[in-house]
Amino acid sequence: MSKTKIFQTYRFSRTNKKIENRTVLAAMTNKQSHENGIISDDEIKWLLMRAKGGFGIITTAATNVSKEAKAWSGEFGVYDDFHIPNLKKLTSAIHQTKSLIFAQLFHGGMKSPQRITGYIPLSASELNCNESATGKTKKASCIDIKKIINDFTMSAVRCHEAGFNGIELHAAHGYLISQFLGKKTNLRYDNWGGSLKKRAKLLVEILRSIKKHTPESFIIGVRISPEIEQLGIELNDSIKLVGILKNEVIDFIHLSCWDVFAKSGPSIRNQRTFTEIIIDSYKNLPTIISTGNIWSSLDAHNLLKQGADLVGVGRVAIGHPNWAYNISNLNYNPQRPPFSINELEKANLNRTFISYMKNWNNFVKE
Ligand SMILES: Cc1cc2nc3c(=O)[nH]c(=O)nc-3n(C[C@H](O)[C@H](O)[C@H](O)COP(=O)(O)O)c2cc1C
Numbered sequence: 517m518s519k520t521k522i523f524q525t526y527r528f529s530r531t532n533k534k535i536e537n538r539t540v541l542a543a544m545t546n547k548q549s550h551e552n553g554i555i556s557d558d559e560i561k562w563l564l565m566r567a568k569g570g571f572g573i574i575t576t577a578a579t580n581v582s583k584e585a586k587a588w589s590g591e592f593g594v595y596d597d598f599h600i601p602n603l604k605k606l607t608s609a610i611h612q613t614k615s616l617i618f619a620q621l622f623h624g625g626m627k628s629p630q631r632i633t634g635y636i637p638l639s640a641s642e643l644n645c646n647e648s649a650t651g652k653t654k655k656a657s658c659i660d661i662k663k664i665i666n667d668f669t670m671s672a673v674r675c676h677e678a679g680f681n682g683i684e685l686h687a688a689h690g691y692l693i694s695q696f697l698g699k700k701t702n703l704r705y706d707n708w709g710g711s712l713k714k715r716a717k718l719l720v721e722i723l724r725s726i727k728k729h730t731p732e733s734f735i736i737g738v739r740i741s742p743e744i745e746q747l748g749i750e751l752n753d754s755i756k757l758v759g760i761l762k763n764e765v766i767d768f769i770h771l772s773c774w775d776v777f778a779k780s781g782p783s784i785r786n787q788r789t790f791t792e793i794i795i796d797s798y799k800n801l802p803t804i805i806s807t808g809n810i811w812s813s814l815d816a817h818n819l820l821k822q823g824a825d826l827v828g829v830g831r832v833a834i835g836h837p838n839w840a841y842n843i844s845n846l847n848y849n850p851q852r853p854p855f856s857i858n859e860l861e862k863a864n865l866n867r868t869f870i871s872y873m874k875n876w877n878n879f880v881k882e
Contacts (some may be wrong), residue, residue, distance in 0.1 A: 553593025625692025682735025698747030
Protein backbone atom coordinates (compact mmCIF):
# COMPACT_ATOMS: atom_id res chain seq x y z
CA MET A 517 0.00 0.00 0.00
CA SER A 518 1.30 3.41 -0.90
CA LYS A 519 1.90 5.53 2.15
CA THR A 520 0.09 8.40 0.49
CA LYS A 521 -3.06 6.41 -0.26
CA ILE A 522 -5.02 8.73 2.00
CA PHE A 523 -4.36 11.54 -0.49
CA GLN A 524 -5.47 9.66 -3.56
CA THR A 525 -8.79 10.67 -5.05
CA TYR A 526 -11.58 8.14 -4.72
CA ARG A 527 -14.83 7.47 -6.57
CA PHE A 528 -18.06 6.06 -5.18
CA SER A 529 -18.97 3.10 -7.35
CA ARG A 530 -22.74 3.74 -7.58
CA THR A 531 -22.79 7.44 -8.37
CA ASN A 532 -19.20 7.65 -9.66
CA LYS A 533 -18.82 10.87 -7.63
CA LYS A 534 -15.24 11.85 -6.94
CA ILE A 535 -13.78 12.66 -3.52
CA GLU A 536 -10.60 14.69 -3.38
CA ASN A 537 -8.97 12.39 -0.78
CA ARG A 538 -9.88 9.63 1.71
CA THR A 539 -10.69 11.80 4.75
CA VAL A 540 -14.17 12.24 6.22
CA LEU A 541 -15.32 14.62 8.93
CA ALA A 542 -17.78 12.44 10.86
CA ALA A 543 -21.10 13.87 12.06
CA MET A 544 -20.78 15.84 15.28
CA THR A 545 -23.69 17.42 17.11
CA ASN A 546 -22.63 20.90 18.15
CA LYS A 547 -25.85 22.62 19.30
CA GLN A 548 -24.91 25.91 17.63
CA SER A 549 -28.11 26.43 15.61
CA HIS A 550 -31.47 28.15 16.11
CA GLU A 551 -34.38 26.66 18.04
CA ASN A 552 -36.64 26.76 14.94
CA GLY A 553 -34.16 24.42 13.24
CA ILE A 554 -32.57 27.01 10.96
CA ILE A 555 -28.84 26.36 10.67
CA SER A 556 -26.88 29.24 12.18
CA ASP A 557 -23.92 31.13 10.78
CA ASP A 558 -21.85 29.71 13.69
CA GLU A 559 -22.57 26.13 12.62
CA ILE A 560 -21.82 27.02 8.98
CA LYS A 561 -18.52 28.64 10.03
CA TRP A 562 -17.51 25.57 12.05
CA LEU A 563 -18.13 23.22 9.09
CA LEU A 564 -16.57 25.55 6.53
CA MET A 565 -13.33 25.75 8.51
CA ARG A 566 -12.97 21.94 8.31
CA ALA A 567 -13.71 21.98 4.56
CA LYS A 568 -10.98 24.59 4.11
CA GLY A 569 -8.82 22.28 6.24
CA GLY A 570 -8.87 19.72 3.43
CA PHE A 571 -11.48 17.08 4.32
CA GLY A 572 -12.71 15.06 1.36
CA ILE A 573 -16.16 14.82 2.88
CA ILE A 574 -17.84 17.05 5.43
CA THR A 575 -20.76 15.45 7.27
CA THR A 576 -23.11 17.73 9.17
CA ALA A 577 -24.31 17.04 12.70
CA ALA A 578 -27.31 14.72 12.98
CA THR A 579 -30.25 16.75 11.71
CA ASN A 580 -33.86 15.97 12.61
CA VAL A 581 -36.30 14.89 9.92
CA SER A 582 -39.41 15.98 11.83
CA LYS A 583 -40.22 18.10 14.86
CA GLU A 584 -40.71 15.00 16.99
CA ALA A 585 -37.35 13.58 15.84
CA LYS A 586 -35.28 16.28 17.58
CA ALA A 587 -32.93 15.21 20.38
CA TRP A 588 -30.98 18.33 21.42
CA SER A 589 -31.58 22.02 21.68
CA GLY A 590 -29.54 23.94 19.13
CA GLU A 591 -29.87 21.09 16.60
CA PHE A 592 -30.53 22.24 13.04
CA GLY A 593 -33.43 20.62 11.19
CA VAL A 594 -34.37 19.69 7.63
CA TYR A 595 -38.05 19.05 8.30
CA ASP A 596 -39.46 22.16 6.63
CA ASP A 597 -38.87 24.14 3.46
CA PHE A 598 -38.09 27.21 5.53
CA HIS A 599 -34.80 25.53 6.48
CA ILE A 600 -33.62 25.45 2.86
CA PRO A 601 -32.32 29.03 2.33
CA ASN A 602 -29.73 28.83 5.15
CA LEU A 603 -28.80 25.28 4.15
CA LYS A 604 -28.03 26.70 0.71
CA LYS A 605 -25.71 29.21 2.40
CA LEU A 606 -23.85 26.25 3.92
CA THR A 607 -23.62 24.18 0.74
CA SER A 608 -22.62 27.07 -1.50
CA ALA A 609 -19.83 28.02 0.93
CA ILE A 610 -18.60 24.40 1.04
CA HIS A 611 -18.78 24.13 -2.76
CA GLN A 612 -16.17 26.92 -2.93
CA THR A 613 -13.78 24.32 -1.43
CA LYS A 614 -12.96 20.84 -2.73
CA SER A 615 -15.05 18.99 -0.11
CA LEU A 616 -18.30 17.14 -0.67
CA ILE A 617 -21.05 17.95 1.84
CA PHE A 618 -23.41 15.34 3.31
CA ALA A 619 -26.28 15.84 5.77
CA GLN A 620 -26.74 13.20 8.46
CA LEU A 621 -30.50 12.50 8.65
CA PHE A 622 -31.85 11.22 11.90
CA HIS A 623 -34.79 10.58 14.17
CA GLY A 624 -34.04 10.30 17.89
CA GLY A 625 -36.93 7.95 18.69
CA MET A 626 -36.85 7.20 22.43
CA LYS A 627 -33.93 9.66 22.74
CA SER A 628 -36.07 12.61 21.57
CA PRO A 629 -37.08 14.20 24.89
CA GLN A 630 -40.69 15.25 25.26
CA ARG A 631 -39.53 18.45 27.01
CA ILE A 632 -37.83 19.44 23.72
CA THR A 633 -40.29 18.13 21.13
CA GLY A 634 -43.62 18.32 22.96
CA TYR A 635 -44.37 14.74 21.80
CA ILE A 636 -44.26 11.40 23.58
CA PRO A 637 -41.11 9.75 22.22
CA LEU A 638 -41.77 7.13 19.54
CA SER A 639 -39.98 3.83 19.30
CA ALA A 640 -40.29 0.36 17.80
CA SER A 641 -42.07 -0.83 20.97
CA GLU A 642 -43.50 0.48 24.20
CA LEU A 643 -40.35 0.79 26.33
CA ASN A 644 -39.36 2.41 29.59
CA CYS A 645 -38.21 5.91 28.78
CA ASN A 646 -36.95 8.72 31.03
CA GLU A 647 -37.49 11.26 28.26
CA SER A 648 -41.26 10.74 28.27
CA ALA A 649 -43.76 12.36 30.65
CA THR A 650 -45.55 8.98 30.84
CA GLY A 651 -42.30 7.11 31.55
CA LYS A 652 -42.91 5.05 28.39
CA THR A 653 -42.36 5.41 24.67
CA LYS A 654 -45.21 5.18 22.19
CA LYS A 655 -44.98 2.07 20.02
CA ALA A 656 -44.98 3.30 16.41
CA SER A 657 -48.22 2.42 14.61
CA CYS A 658 -48.25 1.58 10.89
CA ILE A 659 -49.37 5.19 10.26
CA ASP A 660 -46.43 6.48 12.34
CA ILE A 661 -44.05 4.26 10.35
CA LYS A 662 -45.41 5.55 7.06
CA LYS A 663 -44.89 9.11 8.30
CA ILE A 664 -41.32 8.34 9.45
CA ILE A 665 -40.44 6.98 5.99
CA ASN A 666 -42.02 10.04 4.38
CA ASP A 667 -40.22 12.43 6.76
CA PHE A 668 -36.81 10.91 5.94
CA THR A 669 -37.64 11.00 2.23
CA MET A 670 -38.82 14.60 2.17
CA SER A 671 -35.79 15.64 4.22
CA ALA A 672 -33.48 13.98 1.68
CA VAL A 673 -35.35 15.73 -1.14
CA ARG A 674 -34.88 19.06 0.68
CA CYS A 675 -31.17 18.31 1.15
CA HIS A 676 -30.85 17.70 -2.57
CA GLU A 677 -32.67 20.94 -3.31
CA ALA A 678 -30.43 22.77 -0.83
CA GLY A 679 -27.31 21.64 -2.70
CA PHE A 680 -25.98 18.76 -0.57
CA ASN A 681 -24.00 16.12 -2.48
CA GLY A 682 -25.65 13.38 -0.48
CA ILE A 683 -26.99 12.11 2.82
CA GLU A 684 -25.95 9.70 5.53
CA LEU A 685 -28.79 7.88 7.31
CA HIS A 686 -28.06 7.65 11.02
CA ALA A 687 -28.79 4.03 11.87
CA ALA A 688 -26.24 3.95 14.71
CA HIS A 689 -25.85 4.95 18.37
CA GLY A 690 -29.26 3.90 19.66
CA TYR A 691 -31.50 6.36 17.78
CA LEU A 692 -34.80 5.40 16.13
CA ILE A 693 -33.52 3.30 13.22
CA SER A 694 -31.22 1.35 15.55
CA GLN A 695 -34.11 0.94 18.03
CA PHE A 696 -35.87 -0.93 15.21
CA LEU A 697 -32.72 -2.96 14.50
CA GLY A 698 -32.12 -3.97 18.13
CA LYS A 699 -33.59 -7.20 19.51
CA LYS A 700 -34.10 -5.67 22.96
CA THR A 701 -35.88 -2.53 21.72
CA ASN A 702 -37.86 -4.04 18.86
CA LEU A 703 -40.31 -6.48 20.43
CA ARG A 704 -42.76 -6.48 17.51
CA TYR A 705 -44.15 -9.48 15.69
CA ASP A 706 -45.58 -7.68 12.67
CA ASN A 707 -43.83 -6.77 9.39
CA TRP A 708 -41.47 -4.43 11.24
CA GLY A 709 -40.08 -6.78 13.89
CA GLY A 710 -39.00 -10.36 14.58
CA SER A 711 -36.29 -11.56 12.17
CA LEU A 712 -33.36 -9.29 11.31
CA LYS A 713 -34.88 -8.81 7.86
CA LYS A 714 -38.04 -7.42 9.45
CA ARG A 715 -36.15 -5.33 12.02
CA ALA A 716 -34.16 -3.84 9.12
CA LYS A 717 -37.29 -3.18 7.07
CA LEU A 718 -37.68 0.41 8.31
CA LEU A 719 -34.12 1.24 7.22
CA VAL A 720 -34.55 -0.53 3.88
CA GLU A 721 -37.89 1.16 3.13
CA ILE A 722 -36.39 4.57 3.95
CA LEU A 723 -33.47 3.87 1.60
CA ARG A 724 -35.72 2.69 -1.23
CA SER A 725 -37.98 5.67 -0.86
CA ILE A 726 -35.08 8.15 -0.83
CA LYS A 727 -33.57 6.49 -3.92
CA LYS A 728 -36.92 6.74 -5.69
CA HIS A 729 -37.35 10.44 -4.94
CA THR A 730 -33.81 11.77 -5.50
CA PRO A 731 -31.68 11.73 -8.68
CA GLU A 732 -29.25 8.86 -9.27
CA SER A 733 -26.33 11.22 -8.78
CA PHE A 734 -27.33 11.90 -5.15
CA ILE A 735 -24.96 10.03 -2.80
CA ILE A 736 -26.67 7.79 -0.23
CA GLY A 737 -25.03 5.99 2.69
CA VAL A 738 -25.84 4.50 6.08
CA ARG A 739 -24.04 4.75 9.39
CA ILE A 740 -24.28 1.70 11.66
CA SER A 741 -22.96 0.60 15.03
CA PRO A 742 -21.55 -2.95 14.84
CA GLU A 743 -22.60 -3.70 18.43
CA ILE A 744 -24.82 -2.02 21.04
CA GLU A 745 -25.43 -4.32 23.98
CA GLN A 746 -28.29 -2.36 25.59
CA LEU A 747 -30.30 -2.46 22.35
CA GLY A 748 -29.51 -6.06 21.49
CA ILE A 749 -27.50 -5.17 18.38
CA GLU A 750 -24.99 -7.98 17.89
CA LEU A 751 -22.05 -8.30 15.56
CA ASN A 752 -23.45 -11.37 13.77
CA ASP A 753 -26.62 -9.44 12.92
CA SER A 754 -24.60 -6.39 11.89
CA ILE A 755 -22.61 -8.53 9.45
CA LYS A 756 -25.91 -9.73 7.96
CA LEU A 757 -27.21 -6.16 7.90
CA VAL A 758 -24.20 -5.14 5.80
CA GLY A 759 -25.23 -7.88 3.35
CA ILE A 760 -28.77 -6.47 3.25
CA LEU A 761 -27.41 -2.96 2.62
CA LYS A 762 -25.06 -4.24 -0.09
CA ASN A 763 -28.08 -5.69 -1.91
CA GLU A 764 -29.83 -2.31 -1.72
CA VAL A 765 -26.97 -0.79 -3.75
CA ILE A 766 -25.95 2.32 -1.88
CA ASP A 767 -22.79 4.40 -2.00
CA PHE A 768 -21.32 3.79 1.42
CA ILE A 769 -21.60 2.11 4.79
CA HIS A 770 -20.07 4.02 7.68
CA LEU A 771 -18.93 1.86 10.62
CA SER A 772 -19.09 3.75 13.89
CA CYS A 773 -16.48 1.83 15.90
CA TRP A 774 -15.55 4.39 18.61
CA ASP A 775 -12.13 2.67 18.50
CA VAL A 776 -11.18 1.25 15.10
CA PHE A 777 -8.29 -0.67 16.66
CA ALA A 778 -10.38 -2.52 19.28
CA LYS A 779 -10.86 -6.23 18.67
CA SER A 780 -14.36 -7.58 18.28
CA GLY A 781 -16.73 -7.57 21.26
CA PRO A 782 -18.08 -10.43 23.35
CA SER A 783 -20.70 -11.60 20.87
CA ILE A 784 -18.17 -13.38 18.66
CA ARG A 785 -14.78 -15.00 19.33
CA ASN A 786 -12.57 -13.27 16.94
CA GLN A 787 -9.32 -11.44 17.12
CA ARG A 788 -9.95 -9.00 14.30
CA THR A 789 -11.26 -5.45 14.34
CA PHE A 790 -14.85 -4.63 13.38
CA THR A 791 -13.67 -3.10 10.14
CA GLU A 792 -11.69 -6.19 9.16
CA ILE A 793 -14.50 -8.57 10.08
CA ILE A 794 -17.07 -6.66 8.07
CA ILE A 795 -14.79 -6.19 5.06
CA ASP A 796 -13.75 -9.85 5.06
CA SER A 797 -17.39 -10.97 5.07
CA TYR A 798 -18.30 -9.86 1.50
CA LYS A 799 -16.83 -9.12 -1.90
CA ASN A 800 -17.79 -5.90 -3.70
CA LEU A 801 -19.09 -3.97 -0.74
CA PRO A 802 -20.16 -0.36 -1.06
CA THR A 803 -17.47 2.08 0.06
CA ILE A 804 -16.55 1.49 3.70
CA ILE A 805 -15.91 4.47 5.98
CA SER A 806 -14.70 3.60 9.45
CA THR A 807 -14.39 5.97 12.40
CA GLY A 808 -13.14 5.93 15.97
CA ASN A 809 -10.06 7.02 17.87
CA ILE A 810 -7.94 8.12 14.92
CA TRP A 811 -5.49 10.89 15.83
CA SER A 812 -2.18 10.55 13.96
CA SER A 813 -1.15 9.94 10.35
CA LEU A 814 -0.01 6.50 11.43
CA ASP A 815 -3.49 5.72 12.84
CA ALA A 816 -5.09 6.76 9.55
CA HIS A 817 -2.72 4.64 7.50
CA ASN A 818 -3.27 1.65 9.78
CA LEU A 819 -7.03 1.95 9.30
CA LEU A 820 -6.58 1.96 5.52
CA LYS A 821 -4.45 -1.17 5.94
CA GLN A 822 -7.43 -2.83 7.64
CA GLY A 823 -9.25 -2.36 4.35
CA ALA A 824 -11.39 0.74 5.00
CA ASP A 825 -11.78 2.90 1.90
CA LEU A 826 -12.21 6.17 3.78
CA VAL A 827 -11.02 7.38 7.19
CA GLY A 828 -13.52 9.16 9.42
CA VAL A 829 -12.59 11.38 12.34
CA GLY A 830 -14.50 13.24 15.00
CA ARG A 831 -12.77 14.72 18.04
CA VAL A 832 -9.37 15.33 16.50
CA ALA A 833 -10.98 17.67 13.97
CA ILE A 834 -12.59 19.73 16.74
CA GLY A 835 -9.19 20.80 18.02
CA HIS A 836 -7.42 20.57 14.67
CA PRO A 837 -9.55 21.92 11.81
CA ASN A 838 -6.65 21.39 9.33
CA TRP A 839 -6.18 17.76 10.32
CA ALA A 840 -6.91 16.45 6.82
CA TYR A 841 -4.41 18.82 5.29
CA ASN A 842 -1.76 18.05 7.94
CA ILE A 843 -1.72 14.29 7.56
CA SER A 844 0.27 14.80 4.38
CA ASN A 845 3.07 14.85 6.95
CA LEU A 846 3.53 11.17 7.76
CA ASN A 847 4.82 12.02 11.23
CA TYR A 848 1.83 14.18 12.11
CA ASN A 849 0.74 13.37 15.66
CA PRO A 850 -1.43 16.26 16.83
CA GLN A 851 -1.90 17.50 20.36
CA ARG A 852 -4.52 15.50 22.32
CA PRO A 853 -7.19 17.09 24.55
CA PRO A 854 -7.68 18.89 26.82
CA PHE A 855 -7.88 22.02 24.66
CA SER A 856 -8.06 25.49 26.17
CA ILE A 857 -11.14 27.65 25.61
CA ASN A 858 -8.97 29.99 23.60
CA GLU A 859 -7.82 27.15 21.32
CA LEU A 860 -11.41 26.02 20.81
CA GLU A 861 -12.60 29.55 20.05
CA LYS A 862 -9.86 29.85 17.45
CA ALA A 863 -11.14 26.58 15.97
CA ASN A 864 -14.56 28.26 15.46
CA LEU A 865 -16.51 26.68 18.32
CA ASN A 866 -19.02 29.06 19.84
CA ARG A 867 -19.71 29.27 23.60
CA THR A 868 -22.56 26.76 23.48
CA PHE A 869 -20.48 24.17 21.67
CA ILE A 870 -17.56 24.68 24.05
CA SER A 871 -19.78 24.16 27.08
CA TYR A 872 -21.26 21.03 25.43
CA MET A 873 -17.72 19.70 25.00
CA LYS A 874 -17.23 20.02 28.76
CA ASN A 875 -19.47 16.93 28.99
CA TRP A 876 -16.81 14.97 27.10
CA ASN A 877 -14.31 13.71 29.60
CA ASN A 878 -11.20 15.91 29.82
CA PHE A 879 -11.79 17.61 26.47
CA VAL A 880 -11.88 21.24 27.63
CA LYS A 881 -9.12 22.64 29.85
CA GLU A 882 -10.84 24.37 32.81
C1 LIG B 1 -19.26 16.30 20.21
C2 LIG B 1 -19.62 15.06 19.45
C3 LIG B 1 -20.85 14.98 18.81
C4 LIG B 1 -21.18 13.84 18.08
N1 LIG B 1 -22.35 13.82 17.38
C5 LIG B 1 -22.62 12.81 16.53
C6 LIG B 1 -23.72 12.86 15.64
O1 LIG B 1 -24.46 13.86 15.57
N2 LIG B 1 -23.94 11.80 14.84
C7 LIG B 1 -23.11 10.70 14.85
O2 LIG B 1 -23.35 9.75 14.10
N3 LIG B 1 -22.04 10.64 15.67
C8 LIG B 1 -21.75 11.66 16.47
N4 LIG B 1 -20.62 11.64 17.23
C9 LIG B 1 -19.68 10.52 17.12
C10 LIG B 1 -18.57 10.86 16.10
O3 LIG B 1 -19.08 10.98 14.79
C11 LIG B 1 -17.45 9.80 16.10
O4 LIG B 1 -17.95 8.58 15.62
C12 LIG B 1 -16.85 9.58 17.49
O5 LIG B 1 -16.51 10.82 18.08
C13 LIG B 1 -15.62 8.69 17.44
O6 LIG B 1 -14.65 9.24 16.59
P1 LIG B 1 -13.39 10.05 17.19
O7 LIG B 1 -12.67 9.10 18.10
O8 LIG B 1 -12.57 10.40 15.96
O9 LIG B 1 -13.91 11.23 17.91
C14 LIG B 1 -20.29 12.75 18.00
C15 LIG B 1 -19.05 12.83 18.67
C16 LIG B 1 -18.70 13.98 19.37
C17 LIG B 1 -17.34 14.06 20.01
